[in-house]
Amino acid sequence: MNKIKYNSEVLHALEHNLPIVALESTIISHGMPYPANLEVAKKCEQIVRDNGAVPATVAIINGEIIVGVTEEQLEYLATSKEVLKVSRRDFAYVIANKLSGATTVAATMMIAKMANIALFATGGIGGVHRGVEQSWDISADLEELATTDVCVVCAGAKSILDLEKTLEYLETKGVLVVGYQTNELPAFFTKESGIEIPIRMDSPLEIAKVLKTKKNLNITQGILITNPIDGKYSLNKKEIDETISNAIKEMEEQNIKGKKVTPYLLSKINELTKGESLNANKQLVYSNCKLAALIAVELKNYEQDN
Numbered sequence: 001m002n003k004i005k006y007n008s009e010v011l012h013a014l015e016h017n018l019p020i021v022a023l024e025s026t027i028i029s030h031g032m033p034y035p036a037n038l039e040v041a042k043k044c045e046q047i048v049r050d051n052g053a054v055p056a057t058v059a060i061i062n063g064e065i066i067v068g069v070t071e072e073q074l075e076y077l078a079t080s081k082e083v084l085k086v087s088r089r090d091f092a093y094v095i096a097n098k099l100s101g102a103t104t105v106a107a108t109m110m111i112a113k114m115a116n117i118a119l120f121a122t123g124g125i126g127g128v129h130r131g132v133e134q135s136w137d138i139s140a141d142l143e144e145l146a147t148t149d150v151c152v153v154c155a156g157a158k159s160i161l162d163l164e165k166t167l168e169y170l171e172t173k174g175v176l177v178v179g180y181q182t183n184e185l186p187a188f189f190t191k192e193s194g195i196e197i198p199i200r201m202d203s204p205l206e207i208a209k210v211l212k213t214k215k216n217l218n219i220t221q222g223i224l225i226t227n228p229i230d231g232k233y234s235l236n237k238k239e240i241d242e243t244i245s246n247a248i249k250e251m252e253e254q255n256i257k258g259k260k261v262t263p264y265l266l267s268k269i270n271e272l273t274k275g276e277s278l279n280a281n282k283q284l285v286y287s288n289c290k291l292a293a294l295i296a297v298e299l300k301n302y303e304q305d306n
Contacts, residue, residue, distance in 0.1 A: 003065075004115055006056075010068030013054035014116070019296035021048045021289065022067070022112040022120040022150075025059040028074070029083040029102035030263045031123070032278065038078035040282050044121070044289045051293035056117060058108045060086060063098030067115045077102055085259050087140045105152065106144035109222065113148050118211065118299060120152050121292035123285045124188040125224065126262065127157035127166030130248065137261070138169065145222040146173035151211055153225045153292040155284040156186035156193070160244050160265045163193050170224065176214075177224045178207065180291065186228040189235045189280050197226065204291065208298035212306065227291050233283040235276060243272045 006014065013020050023044055028037045045055035056068045059077055066073065077083055077100075086094050086101030088110060094101045103111060105125050112120050126139025139161075145152065157166045167185060170177055179185065179197035187193035201207050207225060214223065228234075247268040256264050270278045 004111070005064050005066050006115075007068035007070055009054055010056045013056075017300065019053040019293070019300045020056050020117045020119070021053045021292045021296050022108055022115075022117045023048070023055055023057040023289070024105060024108040024120070024122050025057060025069070025077050025102040026085055026104045027123055027285065028057075028077045029080070030085050031266060032281070033267075034078050036278060036282070038075065040285060041074055041078065044285060047286055047289040048121070048293045051290050052297040053119075053293035055289075056112075056115070058103050058111045060094050060099070060101040060103065062100055063095045065095070065111055065114070067111060067117070076100075085263075088144060089140065105141040106139075109144045109148045109150045109152065112150045118151055119292045119296040120150050121285075121288045122152060122154050123281055123288065124156055124158040125152065125154050127161040127163070128169055129261070130160070130162045132162060132165060135257075137257075142166065142169050142173065142175075145170060145175045145224060147220065148222050149215075149220050151207075151223045151225060151295065153227055153288045153295065155188050155229050155288060156226045157188065158262065158266075159188040159190065159193075159240065160248070160262065160269070163187060163195055167195060167197075173221065175221050175224060176210075177226060178210075180207075180225055180227045182226070182228050184228075186226050187237070188284065189229065189240050189277055190237045191228040191231060191234045192237050201225075204294040204298040205302065207295050208302045211295075211299055212302055225291070225295070227284075227288050229280060229284040230287060233280050235273070235280055240269075240273070240277070243269055243277075247272060
């Protein structure tokens with residue numbers, strides 16, 4: 001079996017049962033342009049530390065599973081054009097061929113589970129794409145949430161997706177979707193979607209209690225905590241919906257499909273919004289890192305007391 005390589009900070013945290021938050025690497029290699037991607041990756045790690053937990057940025061480097069990348073590896077992920085986008089499907093291939101890959105939500109969940117890390121912070125999950133009736137394009141992130149016991153903190157599914165179908169898919173798979181201090185599914189760039197979430201939780205401790213209970217009951221699905229973007233960074237819903245529609249139209253005209261869809265749309269939306277969407281993306285990721293760290297701390301405290 002391929003061994004996981006930990007940096008010294010993560011290894012110390014695992015040995016001393018300290019709170020840890022996993023962080024994905026696709027946002028670094030495929031989600032944002034350089035140098036914004038490197039700036040965001042470093043700041044995410046620092047926010048996790050500042051809120052009492054240890055950051056563990058996950059990637060595959062030269063066929064090795066890395067939990068807690070070094071600064072040199074972080075720079076490589078942010079600048080190299082050879083880094084692949086790796087989901088569950090690609091996992092064994094990339095490792096067997098000693099390639100390097102940035103892990104998606106699905107692959108990061110897999111590795112977090114292998115490393116016994118309960119919390120994972122990201123920007124937005126993948127989901128059911130618009131026009132799924134023709135394309136059958138459904139992100140592997142959803143199936144991973146259905147089968148892998150990791151708590152994922154996000155700002156909802158990316159708003160380029162069909163949010164209602166994404167939520168319906170998760171419900172069918174038995175995945176608990178929680179609105180953090182909200183009754184409405186966040187829509188990534190905006191606080192509002194108009195889609196109700198049946199379960200709301202208002203504190204990290206409340207979430208930690210559910211995670212501990214879920215573990216005791218041996219429930220194997222993941223949990224999705226949806227954390228709305230701060231209102232001062234939220235984009236106008238009507239305007240961003242129109243921008244997304246225009247970006248999707250251009251994408252279809254260029255026949256862009258598969259793994260290239262999300263990076264293309266995020267880049268095009270950033271271009272059309274003159275950088276506003278990139279700033280929103282940064283801010284929502286920072287907020288998710290903070291919340292994940294607070295939950296991780298409360299979970300460790302609650303486990304010790306109960």
